[in-house]
Amino acid sequence: MIQKTVKDAKEAVADIASGAFLMMGGFGLCGIPENCIEALLEKGISDLTIVSNNAGVDDFGIGLFLKKRMVKKMISSYVGENEEFERQMLSGELEVELLPQGTLAEKIRAGGAGIPAFFTPAGVGTEVAQGKETREFDGKPYLMERSFISDFSLVKAWKGDTAGNLIYKGTARNFNPMMAAAGRITIAEVEELVPVGTLDPNQIHTPGIYVQRIFQGNKYEKRIEQRTLSV
Amino acid sequence: MIQKTVKDAKEAVADIASGAFLMMGGFGLCGIPENCIEALLEKGISDLTIVSNNAGVDDFGIGLFLKKRMVKKMISSYVGENEEFERQMLSGELEVELLPQGTLAEKIRAGGAGIPAFFTPAGVGTEVAQGKETREFDGKPYLMERSFISDFSLVKAWKGDTAGNLIYKGTARNFNPMMAAAGRITIAEVEELVPVGTLDPNQIHTPGIYVQRIFQGNKYEKRIEQRTLSV
């Protein structure tokens, strides 16, 4: 097997420079690459274009990038819960492209899969359709959507082995597998890094072929946005 | 959970009639729905259109359908290793549509995923491109391929629960997951049927939403085509 291990987040993101096109896994704060985010904050780069379903909250996740004005453009499906985001967007400091969540997921999946474009019914007749080709199949209209490929994809998994095979836990999986496949360079941070042969080949969610660098994260806060309990 | 259990293969395929459009999982003889095949042989229907990567061998798998002249059209990527197939094809008794394996897999995946069409580089400039739209993206030509949806998908898994969740083993997975998603009715046969709550939600390969009927197969021969050994 090809060994992909790097020492830590700092080494993993060393060559990410200002202006890079990044994908970052996670849904809300669930399954986000916390250690890579911290390492990028320390580097202090800027003009990033980031594909991420959400934009974090004001004081965690991608929200921290926004505070430091590191982001030129966000490509997301839902960006509520973030005041600084809204301020930068409304003032025009931040470029924002909003896409239907399924379209976003599929554009990323297509990028990793070598499919340059596909058709989806989502967004037909809405603002999202502006500038896009509409075409009928079997009497129903669809939009043509192009695929996304990133310079770097930053993903977070539960377990990973040194060959880059990844297993996610619960709904922390979300966008991580597609982003792993759609990165020219994919950096995976994991809660537990294990030797090859430890993970069941039948249960790998992201095969190692998609991962160029892997490391075990220092710590995970895993902040909860809506702690909702049964009483 | 919604219960999907039926008694056996006979009950599962009871409403499959002549002229149906079927998808059948498997690569070679690996991961084929042996019990459904047997039940369909007994029904003796005909004029079937079958999407399957291969066409079995003369005396096992889909080869048995061919012997009984049950098949009108095969849609496959590779049909070697089957003399009766070759005879029927060359004599014109059997219609055959050959597709690149990745195109076949993706047409099925797209069908299940509500994507009516997508672009692929496979087959550009070849016979496969005849009658299909060719289009350039970023200076490279691609073919537009339409998706497939079946009347019935017959898939085979290792374990399944009564809600239709499936887990495959080894390379017997192959086309089964996409076909499960692309069937108007999907029938899953499994080596072991277990109660809900037995399978780890993180390790489900086919979520039960795609499966309408499930049963435990009577027996599995699992014939090996090329028994190749280290000595």
Next chain:
Amino acid sequence: MLTKEQIAQRIAQEVKHGQYINLGIGIPTLVANYIPRELDVVLQSENGLLGIGPFPYESEVDADVINAGKQTITMLPGSAIFDSAESFAMIRGGHVHLTILGAMEVSEHGDIANWKVPGKMVKGMGGAMDLVASAKMIIVAMQHCSKDGHFKLLPSCTLPITGVRCVKKIVSDLAVIEIAPEGGFILKERAPGVSVEEIKSKTAGKLLILDKVPEMQFN
């Protein structure tokens, strides 16, 4: 006038045995509480889960198990986890039978607006555009008028729309309404104590009264 809970309760009467259902944030989430136990249904969460269970007890909380509203939840026996591409493959492919979601406006042709107020609020569409473009049955849970008395059931939407001609049914605090295939809000049921006249006066789009309009029944 119905409370939010009553709107949810009335919508729950639309649920059928064997359905896979996606519930939006807000009132739709409450519907889960009123689905009769004898019906086997499965709730889908578009962030990647089939089989949403109740909220966890304190000791069960798992930051890695949330719903699309980012609330901590539990999984049921028979649940399955998948990635976002698979989740929307399910939705887009028509495998989810019923979508219940909120709306800011609905037009008499079934157009829905619920993701943007230009210049004021842009949170994004999340999965709503995929859901309304794909599900066979789309029910909207909403207040019939806005708090300041603006119409929300309109001849055509004034806000940027989420989807075209997709809503089949509306349950508001005042009424149960179906969208006529040729356009128009068909008044099917009144909230207890609410008159047809009141509903008429609070509906800007074409209201069709084809029949007697019974009061909603709750059990």
Next chain:
Amino acid sequence: MLTKEQIAQRIAQEVKHGQYINLGIGIPTLVANYIPRELDVVLQSENGLLGIGPFPYESEVDADVINAGKQTITMLPGSAIFDSAESFAMIRGGHVHLTILGAMEVSEHGDIANWKVPGKMVKGMGGAMDLVASAKMIIVAMQHCSKDGHFKLLPSCTLPITGVRCVKKIVSDLAVIEIAPEGGFILKERAPGVSVEEIKSKTAGKLLILDKVPEMQFN
């Protein structure tokens, strides 16, 4: 003239550390036996496996673990299993670096034919069309001429093609050849004891001799 094993051995010299590789059926499969152990590479099988191991011992045989040639195989530590859509996502997406496959004909522009002989043989293209349309590096393993002396390296293919302008390199029983970007077979190496003249006489397409043509080296 090289044996099949020697063709495989020569091709193995093209393999680089860290590559993911798809080996076709026949001679390409043999390449695995000659990849230097100090190189870490991973073999992909398009039926859904990364990390092909050696053939199993009798006691290890598992009908559920086969390669694309339907041969029983084993998995290595670090292997991963996936479905066919994912497998070709990998291939189409350019994640597989090197594809080695057989051919019935190759044109001087790098077109390849290997799936059909009209009226005689139609086994199908399997994964070959996806592989040649996608991999960055495509090496063909083939006999320089057919058994009955027909040319196989041609100005243009006479058989239905598998892919257009995709082959980068050919290793035959006589020679190592590269396809010139502007067209033509660049003769890079000769099989031990084979003359440039012989290769010339057995190549129908334009043969380019840009330099001295050394004999292949085997260690």
